[in-house]
Amino acid sequence: SQELEQSPQSLIVQEGKNLTINCTSSKTLYGLYWYKQKYGEGLIFLMMLQKGGEEKSHEKITAKLDEKKQQSSLHITASQPSHAGIYLCGADRDYKLSFGAGTTVTVRA
Amino acid sequence: ETGVTQSPTHLIKTRGQQVTLRCSSQSGHNTVSWYQQALGQGPQFIFQYYREEENGRGNFPPRFSGLQFPNYSSELNVNALELDDSALYLCASSLSGTNTEAFFGQGTRLTVV
Numbered sequence: 706s707q708e709l710e711q712s713p714q715s716l717i718v719q720e721g722k723n724l725t726i727n728c729t730s731s732k733t734l735y736g737l738y739w740y741k742q743k744y745g746e747g748l749i750f751l752m753m754l755q756k757g758g759e760e761k762s763h764e765k766i767t768a769k770l771d772e773k774k775q776q777s778s779l780h781i782t783a784s785q786p787s788h789a790g791i792y793l794c795g796a797d798r799d800y801k802l803s804f805g806a807g808t809t810v811t812v813r814a
Numbered sequence: 815e816t817g818v819t820q821s822p823t824h825l826i827k828t829r830g831q832q833v834t835l836r837c838s839s840q841s842g843h844n845t846v847s848w849y850q851q852a853l854g855q856g857p858q859f860i861f862q863y864y865r866e867e868e869n870g871r872g873n874f875p876p877r878f879s880g881l882q883f884p885n886y887s888s889e890l891n892v893n894a895l896e897l898d899d900s901a902l903y904l905c906a907s908s909l910s911g912t913n914t915e916a917f918f919g920q921g922t923r924l925t926v927v
Contacts, residue, residue: 709856738916747820747904747920748857793856797913800870801847802906804856
C-alpha cells in the first residue's frame with residue numbers, strides 16, 4: 706500500500722459547486738505539499754503546509770493540515786473549469802517527496 | 815510558470831538504447847530532484863543532486879544515473895532502456911538539499927518501443 710492515500714480517486718463536480726480532496730499519511734507528516742497537474746504535464750505548486758493546524762488559502766483553494774490525524778485536505782470553493790486536473794499531495798521526507806496517486810477532478814459546465 | 819525547464823519534451827527510444835534527459839533549475843536553486851511518473855500514478859523519487867553530489871536515491875537500479883553541473887543544471891541518464899521505463903520524467907529544483915520551494919518542470923515524456 707502507498708504511504709499517502711488520496712480520496713476520492715476521482716470526482717466530477719458541477720461548475721460553481723465546492724469540492725474537497727483528502728490526503729492521509731501512514732507516517733507522521735512534517736511537511737505536506739499540494740500540486741496540480743494537467744494530464745501529461747508538469748506539476749504546478751499550490752501550497753506547502755508545515756505546522757499542525759496550519760491553513761493556507763490561495764484564490765479559491767484552501768488547504769489544511771491536521772498533524773494528529775496525519776491528514777491534509779484541499780478544498781475548492783465555487784469550482785470553475787480552470788480547476789479541472791489532477792491534484793497530488795506530497796509528503797516531505799527529508800530529501801524527497803513521497804506522493805499520493807492523485808485525485809482527478811472534472812468540472813462540468 | 816516556473817523557471818524549471820526540461821528537454822526534450824518528448825522522446826521515443828528503442829529497448830536497449832540509452833537516453834539523456836536535461837533539466838535547468840530555477841534561478842537561485844542549488845538542488846535538483848528527478849522523479850518518474852507512470853500513467854495513473856504519482857511521481858516516484860529517483861534521486862536528488864545537491865552541490866553536484868547525489869544527496870539521496872530512491873528504489874531505482876544503477877542504470878539510472880545522474881549528474882549535476884556547476885550551474886546547478888542536471889542530467890538524468892538511463893542505460894539499457896526497458897519497456898517499463900516508458901513514463902513522464904519530472905525534475906524539480908529546490909533549495910539546499912531540501913524540498914523547500916520545490917518547483918517542477920513540464921516533464922519529458924519517454925516512450926520505449
